[in-house]
Amino acid sequence: MALYMKAAEVLEKAEMKQGALKTLVYDSKFANIKQLFALVCETEKFSSILEEIIESTKLLKQTKLKIHLAKVLVYDLLIGRGLKCGGSWKTMMMKQRSRLQAALARMKVKQNVSKNGDLLTVSVQRVVGVQLPRYARVNTLKTTVEDAVDYLKRDGFSYMGQASSLEDLTMKKKDFVQDMHLPEVLAFSPKTDFHDHFLYKAGHIILQDKASCLPAFLLNPPPGSHLIDACAAPGNKTSHLAAIMKNKGRLFAFDLDAKRLATMATLLLRAGVTCQQLANQDFLKVDPDSPQFKDVEYVLLDPSCSGSGMVCLRDDASPADQVQARLASLASFQLRCLNHGLRFPRLKRLVYSTCSIHSQENEDVVTACLQQNPGFRLVPLLAQWPERGLEPLTQCLRASTTKTRTHGFFVALLEKHSEAGNKRPEPAVQISKPEAAAPFGPSTCQKRPAASEEESEASETEDTPTAAAEQADTTPGKKKRRKRTKKKKAATVE
């Protein structure tokens, strides 16, 4: 019963805008986060259908259940894998079962569909249809790609070699491939579950979406360097950076959220990271001129964002003006972080990333930053990557379910090209009102609580939803359409 109580609590809090679904699940301290997240997401997906069934059967009156608890119970009873509770609650729900089933059947007849999934709205269906590969990054602090592959083969997986095209990332059950762009990334079929697997539990593999492996890979700090991970928790990119640096050097990692930072400490320990120095601190208040940062040459900035690229369930129903205001607020915060990141005196390169598909948080932020920091320029990234930043920022990368078989993502790499680089002139472009001080509110993307605490970008819900519909709109020639879509969607996929 604890599962249902917790799921109902999360749904209620999300409805009251006390936090994003993922954050609330993550903060719930429930023992089986993955199970809770799946139930909450599925219930949310079928929300309007469940409400109609509950309403038409007068379930709340009959049972005295509250709406959110009723929804999760009805979901599991009718659509999920059956009730996972016993006792009086089960007895009560079983008494209602035939009436509830009849209501569901009536809905299907009315809509002339045969499957439960067909009852979902078109937009939700499109999102649900997205099945991304399960990606795992081999943690080279603990093992090698060869050893991981050998272990997996001995464990019953079939290694299909290195992928050479996007199609190769569509695999049968136990098949897996090495990624064609990021050699330390392995791709498995979508439902592959590693949470009880030795390689995962021992920190030999990190469950991380391929796109989210891009920032550290592209920043590529050499062993011995000093660098900053500005908004670091839960630390997937931090552990990736540490692996690239072979644990040699100094990795300063900041995060404003103490709980997430505590989780990060545990995950870094499991990943064998030793070169980090964690601080529960606002990155914007970190003094770039402090002697301890005098040798910092690299910065990874992956700030809170709308999360609109995440394959996640919610179709944002916020009014367009709210969505736009939130994006403007996020963009303003992101630009401040970016400008701040460029102020470290010996900085060579900074990588900026978001899991947003909105140009306001991506190209617009980078454009404004470059105008304000003329000593920096964009580094052209991975020529072979299939999706580029929107014109004219084609040096940057975008990622999407359709073109890269990943979550929606954006990466830009800035490098200093003149000594004027870190001296900031007066702002030439303001991308939004300067009101946005700290958009860490409930609906920002603090990236993925998910199946495991570790998976900040992808995974446990890879078989769930996304902004797939919007992905098509990210090509340069489709600006008008994209703008319209933005209005409709935006504010919160977390």
Ligand SMILES: C[S@@+](CC[C@H](N)C(=O)[O-])C[C@H]1O[C@@H](n2cnc3c(N)ncnc32)[C@H](O)[C@@H]1O
């Ligand atoms: C997108 S998540 C980072 C995910 C992380 N890079 C990873 O790969 O696991 C954004 C993080 O920024 C943190 N954050 C937000 N505002 C911040 C600030 N002003 N200073 C430091 N961290 C901040 C949030 O708490 C959140 O953990």
